[in-house]
Amino acid sequence: MRKSIAAIALCLASGAMAQTSPYFENKAITVIVGNDAGSGYDAYARLLTRHMGKHIPGNPNFVVRNMPGAGSIVAAQHVFNVAPKDGTLIATLFPGALVEPLTGDPAKYRYDPTKFEYIGTADSGTRLCFTMASSPVKTFEDARKQKVVIAGTAAGSSTTDYSWFLNALAGTKFEVVTGYKGPGDLFLALERGEAAGVCSLDSGTLMTMRPDWISSGRINVIVQAGLETNARFKAPPMQDFMSGENREVAELIVSQQVFGRPFLAPPGTASEPRDILRSAFMAAMKDEALLAEATKMKLDINPKGGAEIGALVAKIYSSPPALIEKMKKALRP
Numbered sequence: 001m002r003k004s005i006a007a008i009a010l011c012l013a014s015g016a017m018a019q020t021s022p023y024f025e026n027k028a029i030t031v032i033v034g035n036d037a038g039s040g041y042d043a044y045a046r047l048l049t050r051h052m053g054k055h056i057p058g059n060p061n062f063v064v065r066n067m068p069g070a071g072s073i074v075a076a077q078h079v080f081n082v083a084p085k086d087g088t089l090i091a092t093l094f095p096g097a098l099v100e101p102l103t104g105d106p107a108k109y110r111y112d113p114t115k116f117e118y119i120g121t122a123d124s125g126t127r128l129c130f131t132m133a134s135s136p137v138k139t140f141e142d143a144r145k146q147k148v149v150i151a152g153t154a155a156g157s158s159t160t161d162y163s164w165f166l167n168a169l170a171g172t173k174f175e176v177v178t179g180y181k182g183p184g185d186l187f188l189a190l191e192r193g194e195a196a197g198v199c200s201l202d203s204g205t206l207m208t209m210r211p212d213w214i215s216s217g218r219i220n221v222i223v224q225a226g227l228e229t230n231a232r233f234k235a236p237p238m239q240d241f242m243s244g245e246n247r248e249v250a251e252l253i254v255s256q257q258v259f260g261r262p263f264l265a266p267p268g269t270a271s272e273p274r275d276i277l278r279s280a281f282m283a284a285m286k287d288e289a290l291l292a293e294a295t296k297m298k299l300d301i302n303p304k305g306g307a308e309i310g311a312l313v314a315k316i317y318s319s320p321p322a323l324i325e326k327m328k329k330a331l332r333p
Contacts, residue, residue: 169249227254
């Protein structure tokens with residue numbers, strides 16, 4: 001009888017220990033990057049993974065996996081339809097991939113951006129349009145007067161969509177050449193003379209991959225896109241060149257920049273791991289070691305929480321139909 005009681009006590013103790021084990025103990029978290037290695041999104045993901053684990057009970061390991069394709073749509077569809085929903089996989093995508101289903105053919109997208117579980121954003125970014133110093137187009141006004149060849153990736157990427165909507169809403173004459181695979185290819189296109197500029201590239205990507213191009217005068221930054229003006233870049237805001245409904249449509253499009261470096265989990269991810277990831281993400285964004293490393297890498301850190309990002313995505317998708325229709329026309333010439 002005594003042995004039975006002791007055995008029961010041992011089992012109860014073991015069960016209590018199991019219940020108090022950290023959720024992520026002995027687990028690894030995969031971070032999908034919907035862009036190429038070496039890009040700004042890749043840099044943010046790898047920076048986060050070097051610091052986020054220490055803010056998660058159980059201190060899980062992180063693995064980064066690049067999954068470029070179709071402006072992050074390939075990665076978005078994987079996360080939505082295939083990825084595990086236990087918190088062991090998160091992703092960072094182009095913000096455009098979270099907005100494009102609003103304006104494109106619904107049959108093209110096998111995911112619903114309003115249903116992702118958002119973890120947070122590392123930055124509310126600024127996007128820049130620039131031309132090479134050798135180009136005769138040196139200002140935004142020049143771009144409204146003469147054609148300039150702009151290198152882009154694919155529909156859904158800011159480097160394509162922003163050029164098109166600036167043509168439609170601000171009167172620029174950007175001639176967009178698409179098909180480049182990612183930022184690395186865009187820079188090579190400029191260096192080879194295949195294009196004269198890029199619009200609109202995340203400032204973090206530019207500062208990561210070509211950190212001296214602005215300071216050395218290698219490029220002319222002709223306009224910046226964002227809901228707020230970034231004093232770091234000596235270029236006029238796009239709002240200076242639009243008014244009325246055109247400006248409203250443009251600001252609806254660039255509202256995606258509020259979640260400029262989004263991290264998200266699959267829909268249906270349980271609340272426990274989601275909340276742990278959200279808390280650890282924001283703690284990492286305040287970590288002095290991460291901030292020091294970000295400064296060296298010239299990466300801006302302006303975080304927002306997952307609940308706030310999810311609410312903004314929902315708000316974008318509830319915009320008035322007339323505004324969405326004009327947005328479609330501006331993004332799909």
